[in-house]
Amino acid sequence: xxxxxxxxxxxxxxxxxxxxxxxxxxxxxxxxxxxxxxxxxxxxxxxxxxxxxxxxxxxxxxxxxxxxxxxxxxxxxxxxxxxxxxxxxxxxxxxxxxxxxxxxxxxxxxxxxxxxxxxxxxxxxxxxxxxxxxxxxxxxxxxxxxxxxxxxxxxxxxxxxxxxxxxxxxxxxxxxxxxxxxxxxxxxxxxxxxxxxxxxxxxxxxxxxxxxxxxxxxxxxxxxxxxxxxxxxxxxxxx
Amino acid sequence: xxxxxxxxxxxxxxxxxxxxxxxxxxxxxxxxxxxxxxxxxxxxxxxxxxxxxxxxxxxxxxxxxxxxxxxxxxxxxxxxxxxxxxxxxxxxxxxxxxxxxxxxxxxxxxxxxxxxxxxxxxxxxxxxxxxxxxxxxxxxxxxxxxxxxxxxxxxxxxxxxxxxxxxxxxxxxxxxxxxxxxxxxxxxxxxxxxxxxxxxxxxxxxxxxxxxxxxxxxxxxxxxxxxxxxxxxxxxxxxxxxxxxxxxxxxxxxxxxxxxxxxxxxxxxxxxxxxxxxxxxxxxxxxxxxxxxxxxxxxxxxxxxxxxxxxxxxxxxxxxxxxxxxxxxxxxxxxxxxxxxxxxxxxxxxxxxxxxxxxxxxxxxxxxxxxxxxxxxxxxxxxxxxxxxxxxxxxxxxxxxxxxxxxxxxxxxxxxxxxxxxxxxxxxxxxxxxxxxxxxxxxxxxxxxxxxxxxxxxxxxxxxxxxxxxxxxxxxxxxx
Numbered sequence: 001x002x003x004x005x006x007x008x009x010x011x012x013x014x015x016x017x018x019x020x021x022x023x024x025x026x027x028x029x030x031x032x033x034x035x036x037x038x039x040x041x042x043x044x045x046x047x048x049x050x051x052x053x054x055x056x057x058x059x060x061x062x063x064x065x066x067x068x069x070x071x072x073x074x075x076x077x078x079x080x081x082x083x084x085x086x087x088x089x090x091x092x093x094x095x096x097x098x099x100x101x102x103x104x105x106x107x108x109x110x111x112x113x114x115x116x117x118x119x120x121x122x123x124x125x126x127x128x129x130x131x132x133x134x135x136x137x138x139x140x141x142x143x144x145x146x147x148x149x150x151x152x153x154x155x156x157x158x159x160x161x162x163x164x165x166x167x168x169x170x171x172x173x174x175x176x177x178x179x180x181x182x183x184x185x186x187x188x189x190x191x192x193x194x195x196x197x198x199x200x201x202x203x204x205x206x207x208x209x210x211x212x213x214x215x216x217x218x219x220x221x222x223x224x225x226x227x228x229x230x231x232x233x234x235x236x237x238x239x
Numbered sequence: 240x241x242x243x244x245x246x247x248x249x250x251x252x253x254x255x256x257x258x259x260x261x262x263x264x265x266x267x268x269x270x271x272x273x274x275x276x277x278x279x280x281x282x283x284x285x286x287x288x289x290x291x292x293x294x295x296x297x298x299x300x301x302x303x304x305x306x307x308x309x310x311x312x313x314x315x316x317x318x319x320x321x322x323x324x325x326x327x328x329x330x331x332x333x334x335x336x337x338x339x340x341x342x343x344x345x346x347x348x349x350x351x352x353x354x355x356x357x358x359x360x361x362x363x364x365x366x367x368x369x370x371x372x373x374x375x376x377x378x379x380x381x382x383x384x385x386x387x388x389x390x391x392x393x394x395x396x397x398x399x400x401x402x403x404x405x406x407x408x409x410x411x412x413x414x415x416x417x418x419x420x421x422x423x424x425x426x427x428x429x430x431x432x433x434x435x436x437x438x439x440x441x442x443x444x445x446x447x448x449x450x451x452x453x454x455x456x457x458x459x460x461x462x463x464x465x466x467x468x469x470x471x472x473x474x475x476x477x478x479x480x481x482x483x484x485x486x487x488x489x490x491x492x493x494x495x496x497x498x499x500x501x502x503x504x505x506x507x508x509x510x511x512x513x514x515x516x517x518x519x520x521x522x523x524x525x526x527x528x529x530x531x532x533x534x535x536x537x538x539x540x541x542x543x544x545x546x547x548x549x550x551x552x553x554x555x556x557x558x559x560x561x562x563x564x565x566x567x568x569x570x571x572x573x574x575x576x577x578x579x580x581x582x583x584x585x586x587x588x589x590x591x592x593x594x595x596x597x598x599x600x601x602x603x604x605x606x607x608x609x610x611x612x613x614x615x616x617x618x619x620x621x622x623x624x625x626x627x628x629x630x631x632x633x634x635x636x637x638x639x640x641x642x643x644x645x646x647x648x649x650x651x652x653x654x655x656x657x658x659x660x661x662x663x664x665x666x667x668x669x670x671x672x673x674x675x676x677x678x679x680x681x682x683x684x685x686x687x688x689x690x691x692x693x694x695x696x697x698x699x700x701x702x703x704x705x706x707x708x709x710x711x712x713x714x715x716x717x718x719x
Binding site: 055060061081084085087088089091093095099101102103104108111112115116117121160164 | 242243246249250252253587588590591592593594595596597598599601711712713716
């Protein structure tokens with residue numbers, strides 16, 4: 001792969017599951033390039049392969065065929081036991097149901113990602129404080145998830161995803177569990193990260209309004225990209 | 240590692256009630272594991288000590304009987320009545336009796352025996368069994384007769400403090416060590432107030448009665464001139480004084496209950512016994528020879544007791560080992576099932592950890608640490624429980640090895656034998672009966688027990704932790 005501003009390059013990606021005696025193909029010969037700093041939303045009906053695509057990019061699932069380059073590294077060549085390093089150092093996950101550890105407070109949840117990558121306690125603490133402040137949770141660092149609103153919990157999850165300066169943030173329906181006010185806040189936060197910090201984001205969503213606020217909209221159907229549309233970001237909402 | 244440990248601790252703290260129940264169960268099993276081996280050892284050493292003492296005592300008895308081969312003791316038959324009172328004697332068949340020595344021996348009988356050929360000396364004696372406040376025997380010996388100097392065995396032996404009785408002694412006593420340690424000081428304090436103020440300090444002394452103290456016998460005060468150590472003779476638990484003093488305080492002037500006859504040669508003992516019986520057929524006459532015949536059966540009894548004790552000990556050890564085995568299985572099972580449940584319950588959490596970049600070994604380590612931490616907390620409590628309540632636990636969880644002890648006893652004819660008693664829990668002959676198992680925990684064993692808990696915690700959590708570590712993140716994230 002020669003194009004150095006590509007964060008992600010997918011060539012001929014196919015994923016085949018065995019479901020009983022039948023083969024199911026959620027992704028078939030899919031090609032995709034994502035540039036550094038792009039905010040890509042992925043839409044499509046249920047079973048179109050959105051989450052499978054995200055899982056393969058995020059190294060929590062394996063491709064059946066094809067190659068996936070992340071920052072120039074072919075992640076399909078990695079063994080299962082070494083994939084955790086790619087996840088740890090290159091990927092930031094944001095889940096629909098936040099997936100915060102309930103017995104850790106906001107700061108410790110953010111620190112956890114850095115602890116796994118071997119950062120020292122002092123370094124972790126400073127970075128966690130900085131990130132929680134960035135997502136607007138300064139002063140609520142010691143609150144456990146149960147004492148935070150759903151919007152706040154998703155902010156902690158975003159701060160956690162940013163902790164190790166990943167090459168790409170993969171967000172699987174990050175607004176799916178949120179009310180309208182919180183949904184707008186989270187999209188505004190993701191846009192801000194993308195615009196101001198140049199963070200590359202790939203986001204799966206069912207919400208057209210949310211998808212409309214990203215640089216690029218991919219529409220998946222039958223395991224293929226059937227629509228790839230460039231969009232203009234409304235930076236006005238960031239002020 | 241520290242951060243992981245903190246995470247593990249908080250994960251356990253989150254499910255507080257479950258964690259407490261698991262720790263209580265583990266503590267129970269680990270307490271058994273901690274206590275049982277030292278309990279078994281303590282019983283083993285206690286049994287050994289008791290058996291050693293038994294063998295020593297039997298040998299001593301044999302020596303003593305051999306030494307007294309030229310002595311003959313004469314008395315009228317003991318009359319016995321059934322009794323349940325404190326201080327009564329316990330016969331081999333378990334019957335409690337009061338023993339009364341007849342004291343109708345005449346002075347002329349003593350003179351007739353003294354005149355027999357081969358008889359060297361005759362010493363009149365009086366023996367009283369007292370049960371008023373506590374059991375002790377009073378021995379009155381005719382110490383005006385200089386024969387006791389030639390035959391010291393009729394006087395207390397093994398004087399450990401002060402001196403022995405001597406000719407002309409009046410108003411003095413020799414008391415045995417047990418009595419010196421345990422007698423209630425009836426005659427020591429003049430008033431109730433003085434008694435209450437001083438009793439605690441008095442009982443804390445090594446000997447409550449020492450040489451020079453006043454010792455009250457049947458209302459009369461005597462001065463203690465000597466303490467008799469454990470000599471395994473029939474004066475055990477007794478007070479010895481001059482015959483005149485004993486006759487005086489019991490208002491039995493001139494009355495004796497037995498005669499000690501000394502013969503010039505052991506070969507003539509049987510002939511003298513026959514001639515004494517010819518003088519008065521009602522007399523019970525026992526000689527050292529008669530007692531010598533009882534030594535072999537007595538040694539056989541000792542040998543059989545050793546076998547019984549060893550069998551009992553093996554039985555106790557087997558029960559202990561079985562209890563340890565069950566406890567080990569219990570600890571591993573409790574941790575295994577609790578951790579399996581926890582892994583299942585936290586599948587999404589495992590998926591999240593893996594998605595964040597946790598390695599297989601990191602997840603393995605976290606879940607194994609949970610099992611080990613539970614076990615370690617439980618063993619720390621178990622050790623504290625074991626140290627503070629060990630004696631109670633010890634006798635609760637292991638059966639007492641021997642229900643019957645043994646003690647020296649005499650039959651109606653004054654012949655010694657080893658009788659059984661339920662007083663102590665182990666065989667003993669004299670001295671203090673070991674009622675409480677003295678099990679002490681060594682630091683070494685406590686450390687071993689701690690290490691064992693770590694190993695069992697690791698063993699119990701290994702499979703669940705492997706299951707967690709091998710979870711595929713994509714599947715875990717889909718888990719509801």
